[in-house]
Amino acid sequence: MIPYLSDFFNLFFPKICLICSRALHMHEKHICKLCERALPRSYFHMANHNPVEKLFWGRVNIEKASSYLLYTKESKVKNILHSLKYRQQKELGYELGKIYARDLSEVNYFKNLDFIVPVPLHPRKFKERGYNQSEWIAKGLSEVLSVPLKTDLLFKSYHTSTQTRKGRYQRWENVEDVFNIVSGEKFEGCNILLVDDVLTTGATLEACAKKLKSIKDIKINVATLAYASI
Numbered sequence: 001m002i003p004y005l006s007d008f009f010n011l012f013f014p015k016i017c018l019i020c021s022r023a024l025h026m027h028e029k030h031i032c033k034l035c036e037r038a039l040p041r042s043y044f045h046m047a048n049h050n051p052v053e054k055l056f057w058g059r060v061n062i063e064k065a066s067s068y069l070l071y072t073k074e075s076k077v078k079n080i081l082h083s084l085k086y087r088q089q090k091e092l093g094y095e096l097g098k099i100y101a102r103d104l105s106e107v108n109y110f111k112n113l114d115f116i117v118p119v120p121l122h123p124r125k126f127k128e129r130g131y132n133q134s135e136w137i138a139k140g141l142s143e144v145l146s147v148p149l150k151t152d153l154l155f156k157s158y159h160t161s162t163q164t165r166k167g168r169y170q171r172w173e174n175v176e177d178v179f180n181i182v183s184g185e186k187f188e189g190c191n192i193l194l195v196d197d198v199l200t201t202g203a204t205l206e207a208c209a210k211k212l213k214s215i216k217d218i219k220i221n222v223a224t225l226a227y228a229s230i
């Protein structure tokens with residue numbers, strides 16, 4: 001759009017910051033500079049043996065792991081994650097993915113990545129929401145880090161074959177989502193970055209990483225937008 005036309009357009013339909021809802025300046029995209037500066041960053045990528053890496057010790061072998069923001073009940077991160085998941089604000093994930101990637105690039109934190117793989121949603125949830133929020137964070141990371149995004153390697157499904165033989169309680173337990181891989185042999189020896197929105201117990205990422213580890217010589221790294229200590 002011609003600049004003055006875009007100004008004119010913004011006068012009537014101002015683009016707003018996805019975090020604080022203030023009208024954005026022309027050079028700002030999705031998030032205003034004030035909110036960007038105020039993000040509660042963890043700086044985990046600046047430290048050796050950060051809390052995210054330690055969380056996976058003894059569970060699954062991860063090369064490097066980090067989370068961008070610290071989730072606390074008082075911080076805006078709670079609102080960010082809520083908007084990202086339930087208010088159709090997928091661009092917020094994309095923008096924060098890009099901002100995070102710029103910080104990571106400064107110290108070349110994840111080296112020699114071959115692919116970025118978002119933690120998948122179950123197809124039913126994907127249909128309900130219309131998008132996978134982790135994929136949008138991964139998209140932002142992929143763009144700035146210049147590493148291709150891979151969304152068809154890992155998928156989520158239910159175990160259905162054994163359900164009919166189990167009692168009601170067990171069936172409930174069995175509704176736990178499971179992860180599967182497609183054409184894993186194409187990824188032998190690859191260095192992969194797994195991406196999720198928030199890390200709490202690490203159970204989901206552990207399940208994904210364990211599944212991916214069935215691929216020969218694969219290396220797994222982990223990045224999440226937020227970290228909630230429990």
Ligand SMILES: [Zn+2]
Nearest residue numbers: 017020032035
């Ligand atoms: Zn703002």
